[in-house]
Amino acid sequence: MLRYVIQMEFRTLRRDRWAIGLLILLGALVAMAVIQGSRWQREQQEKLLTVQKSDDSRYNSLLQQHVRLDQSAQPPRVKDDPRITMEIAQQGRIMTLPPLDTSVLAIGHADLLPQQVHVSAVGNESSLWNRLEIENPMNARSGRFDLAFVVVFLLPLFLLALTFHLLPGDREQGIIALSLAQSARLTPVLLTRLAVRGFLVWAVVAGVALVTMSFMDVPWLGQQNLWRIGMWLVLVMGYTLFWLAISFVANAYASNAASSALMLATAWLAFVVLLPALFNAVLVRVCAPPSRVQLVSAMRTATRAATMEASKTLAEYYQDHPELRPPGTASDEAQFIASYFATRERTEKDVAPVLRAFVEQVDRQQELVARWQYLLPPVLLDEAFGDLAGTGSIRHAHFRNQVRQSLSAWQEWFVPRLVQGSVLKVTEHDAIPKLVYTDESKGTLLRRVNSAVALLAVMTILFTGWGVARLRRVK
Amino acid sequence: MIFHIAKKEILELVRDGRLRWLGALMALLLIAAFSLGWVEQKRVGSERAEALLEERENWLEQGDKNPHGASHDGMHVFKPLSPLAFFDPGVDGYLGTSVKLESHRQNHIEHPPAADFGGLQRFGAITPAFLLQSMAPLLLILAAFAAFAGEREQGTLRQALSCGASPMALLGGKFLAVIAVVGGVLVLALLGAVALVLMQGTSTGGGTEVGRLLVLALGYALYCAGFVALTLAVSARVRAARSALVIMLGFWALTVFVAPRLMPHVVRSVVTLPSLQEFDHALRQGLSTVPDGHNTQDAYIQERVHKLLIKHNVMHPADLPFNIHGLIMQEGEERSIPIIDRHFGSLWDRIDKQTRVRLWFGLLAPSLAIESFSMSLSGTDFAHHRDFAKAAEKQRRILIQTLNDDMMNNSKFGDHGYVATREVWERVPEFQYKTPDSGWALRQSRLSFVLLLIWAGATGALAFFAVRRLQPL
Numbered sequence: 001m002l003r004y005v006i007q008m009e010f011r012t013l014r015r016d017r018w019a020i021g022l023l024i025l026l027g028a029l030v031a032m033a034v035i036q037g038s039r040w041q042r043e044q045q046e047k048l049l050t051v052q053k054s055d056d057s058r059y060n061s062l063l064q065q066h067v068r069l070d071q072s073a074q075p076p077r078v079k080d081d082p083r084i085t086m087e088i089a090q091q092g093r094i095m096t097l098p099p100l101d102t103s104v105l106a107i108g109h110a111d112l113l114p115q116q117v118h119v120s121a122v123g124n125e126s127s128l129w130n131r132l133e134i135e136n137p138m139n140a141r142s143g144r145f146d147l148a149f150v151v152v153f154l155l156p157l158f159l160l161a162l163t164f165h166l167l168p169g170d171r172e173q174g175i176i177a178l179s180l181a182q183s184a185r186l187t188p189v190l191l192t193r194l195a196v197r198g199f200l201v202w203a204v205v206a207g208v209a210l211v212t213m214s215f216m217d218v219p220w221l222g223q224q225n226l227w228r229i230g231m232w233l234v235l236v237m238g239y240t241l242f243w244l245a246i247s248f249v250a251n252a253y254a255s256n257a258a259s260s261a262l263m264l265a266t267a268w269l270a271f272v273v274l275l276p277a278l279f280n281a282v283l284v285r286v287c288a289p290p291s292r293v294q295l296v297s298a299m300r301t302a303t304r305a306a307t308m309e310a311s312k313t314l315a316e317y318y319q320d321h322p323e324l325r326p327p328g329t330a331s332d333e334a335q336f337i338a339s340y341f342a343t344r345e346r347t348e349k350d351v352a353p354v355l356r357a358f359v360e361q362v363d364r365q366q367e368l369v370a371r372w373q374y375l376l377p378p379v380l381l382d383e384a385f386g387d388l389a390g391t392g393s394i395r396h397a398h399f400r401n402q403v404r405q406s407l408s409a410w411q412e413w414f415v416p417r418l419v420q421g422s423v424l425k426v427t428e429h430d431a432i433p434k435l436v437y438t439d440e441s442k443g444t445l446l447r448r449v450n451s452a453v454a455l456l457a458v459m460t461i462l463f464t465g466w467g468v469a470r471l472r473r474v475k
Numbered sequence: 476m477i478f479h480i481a482k483k484e485i486l487e488l489v490r491d492g493r494l495r496w497l498g499a500l501m502a503l504l505l506i507a508a509f510s511l512g513w514v515e516q517k518r519v520g521s522e523r524a525e526a527l528l529e530e531r532e533n534w535l536e537q538g539d540k541n542p543h544g545a546s547h548d549g550m551h552v553f554k555p556l557s558p559l560a561f562f563d564p565g566v567d568g569y570l571g572t573s574v575k576l577e578s579h580r581q582n583h584i585e586h587p588p589a590a591d592f593g594g595l596q597r598f599g600a601i602t603p604a605f606l607l608q609s610m611a612p613l614l615l616i617l618a619a620f621a622a623f624a625g626e627r628e629q630g631t632l633r634q635a636l637s638c639g640a641s642p643m644a645l646l647g648g649k650f651l652a653v654i655a656v657v658g659g660v661l662v663l664a665l666l667g668a669v670a671l672v673l674m675q676g677t678s679t680g681g682g683t684e685v686g687r688l689l690v691l692a693l694g695y696a697l698y699c700a701g702f703v704a705l706t707l708a709v710s711a712r713v714r715a716a717r718s719a720l721v722i723m724l725g726f727w728a729l730t731v732f733v734a735p736r737l738m739p740h741v742v743r744s745v746v747t748l749p750s751l752q753e754f755d756h757a758l759r760q761g762l763s764t765v766p767d768g769h770n771t772q773d774a775y776i777q778e779r780v781h782k783l784l785i786k787h788n789v790m791h792p793a794d795l796p797f798n799i800h801g802l803i804m805q806e807g808e809e810r811s812i813p814i815i816d817r818h819f820g821s822l823w824d825r826i827d828k829q830t831r832v833r834l835w836f837g838l839l840a841p842s843l844a845i846e847s848f849s850m851s852l853s854g855t856d857f858a859h860h861r862d863f864a865k866a867a868e869k870q871r872r873i874l875i876q877t878l879n880d881d882m883m884n885n886s887k888f889g890d891h892g893y894v895a896t897r898e899v900w901e902r903v904p905e906f907q908y909k910t911p912d913s914g915w916a917l918r919q920s921r922l923s924f925v926l927l928l929i930w931a932g933a934t935g936a937l938a939f940f941a942v943r944r945l946q947p948l
Contacts, residue, residue, distance in 0.1 A: 036740050047750060109597070112589060112590075114751070116752070131571070131583055131590075131751065132569065132587050132589060132590055133750065133751050134754055136739070136826050136829045136830060136833075137566035137857055138566060138846075138857070139743075140569040140589065141568070141569055142738060142739065144736065145733075145737045145740060153732055154732075154733070257717045258621070258716055258717050258720055259493075261717065261721060262617065262720070266497075272598075273599065273609065274504070274601070276599070277598055277599040278601050279595070280596055280599070281507075281508070281600040281601040282511070291519070291522055291588070292572065292573075292591065293553060293572055293573060294522065296551055296573055297525075297529045297530065297551075300533050301533055303548075304533050304536065304537055307548075308538045379598065
């Protein structure tokens, strides 16, 4: 019987120009999203590569200059001399967050957040994240047309357009009575029909995406990428099933096709637009981190206090770091450097409560998002896509953490040398902490993605159960 | 006749349970949006005002120090929140909120709130503008999709026409009915916004916000009227109400959700923007071509000193009646101004050009025209941000000139221990930024208003022609 229903459904779809048109449109949108995504990824990769190369070549020429000057035995100059520790400490290095091949899956938030930062021993961490990439603010607000958008926002609309009328349409045409008269059971027939349509939609999305990726030379078959693509296909399947389950409920309840369309449009609006937007609005207000404005003010006030009491600040600094106290009378320059770091350390101490409150609130916000997103499948899916693409907020937070650690490592290495006025030796270059980003482990990432899959499965089962219960009561 | 038809339609719409539910939901969401917006407006507004006061105090209380040292420490200015930001926060979240004013360079405006929120923000936020731009059209579509097609299916269209009702009277009556019922939501939104504006008391724009709101209401009315006219046109042309609904829902999703996402790719293919690093590098390169006053060995400075010595007929800079370092610092600043203006001007012009390209697509997707119109009148668009950035830069130039003048007139050549006092800091005027008036905002949004007029006119004409050839069966 079900085999017959499947055959009939394929036959019906083959003759339905509306359905074919929708599937072609969906395929075109997917292809467009992949093309845009891979272009963005390529641009990003080239940009970061150029930055990295120019930073490497700048550093290498400094190194060569250092070797030459060491051999020449000239005394160190005040400026433009790599033997002066401050020169290297100030020039710093660039640390980048490399885009993954799979970033074609979701551009996400990565078009806004800095993917490269300048780490130096004199910089401070909070100033690294003060600005977004240069972008037209209208574009920044709307976000890019990427594969994640097509799947999260548009795929449900296509699914709903292809399935909203299955049962109510039959009811309007009197086909249901005919089917029931042939001892067909409503639930399996409807579920089979939905499954056929859902499978077609999934196949179009998956097929067109993979073919376009191949066409755009995205190495999705590579060892590092295949499992990510595999998980993406599973997530898309899970999301398809979730929306099919919602459509199943609407079909079971609606008396006519227009009502079913309305119910599904409302469900889409609620799940994809209103609930995430409401959640966002509440989160921004209820759990807003202390604003950066407060942070700037606190920093300015603390700096002013530290500068005004410069001698006291310096004395306290030497008390905390007796190993850095110069043996005799310090030169003007050494005094200036010591005073600079003393002021900075005191400012950091004074601002620490505001910064701590800021970080705690951001963590609380993330925690809330992580907890409540289980009620919002589109949000969960979007995060999971970001994870797989390497453009998600968690990977960026991971990058920020590593930048913070690198910055501390640089300061720990440089500050004592700067305050003591040591001259840098060529051999010491190797000991300067390296700035390399390391991704989080596959296991951690998979745990998060698997939880999204599990949630979609649970919600699909719940909605399907609801639909089945309703259909049992339908005469 | 039109009013009789409208009365009957209103009765039917009010009796429709689905619409009642959706209308109530929309009203609830509007109330929530206004409340959330209001709380945020109060919080952010007072925070920025306090920060500005605190910064002024920091500036005045910085103690005695060298004026050039003070110019490097600089001061921060904070962008005030537009009084209508609670209605439409626009692109404020993606632009900075404060900028450090210091010597030798114009800084970017920093600390955009978007930097501190995750990917969730791309799902949008519940604001009155968001609801009116995305939800109101949906409500209008649901109220109007069955207007002709539904009656045709039920056979009542034939009856109405045979009773002598003209197709145009039907169109007018149905249009008025939908506008009257759903227009209530618009009026509710307008009243809510006016109330909140009045509650804010003094505003930065000198009480022009109510005027801005009235113009905003006109824009939203055109946007909504276009959706009603288009839905009626589709309903008149297709056979089944179901088809009208699906077509209009498709158009709604396309214009409200898909079009804005496509725009970044389109505008970038027409006008490109430099990356942050490219821009900063180019600006640094540009500024490196003029002496900043620090390098006294610079050929230009040497020549300038030489000329001044000849002019004042003295042998040594210390014999000049002023401190030449102050003069050189100021000349360095003045020579950097055209370079700064060129780089920032070119960047902002490119952003404006992209925005205009995006706006022209409002001919196809009216949501692009209304979003631009709405944020422009709400004072939360890029044009307002640019105006603030220009005001902040003007303040920077005044600040640096005051400090350099002090150094030039009150310190001696080679006196590195010279310090200025509070009296000098007080000479720098307090930064007071006023949001441009509504006339300025309206001039900025001329194109989007014209596009909204075209949208309403074109859909009205479409409805007219669709109904003129109305088929009763």
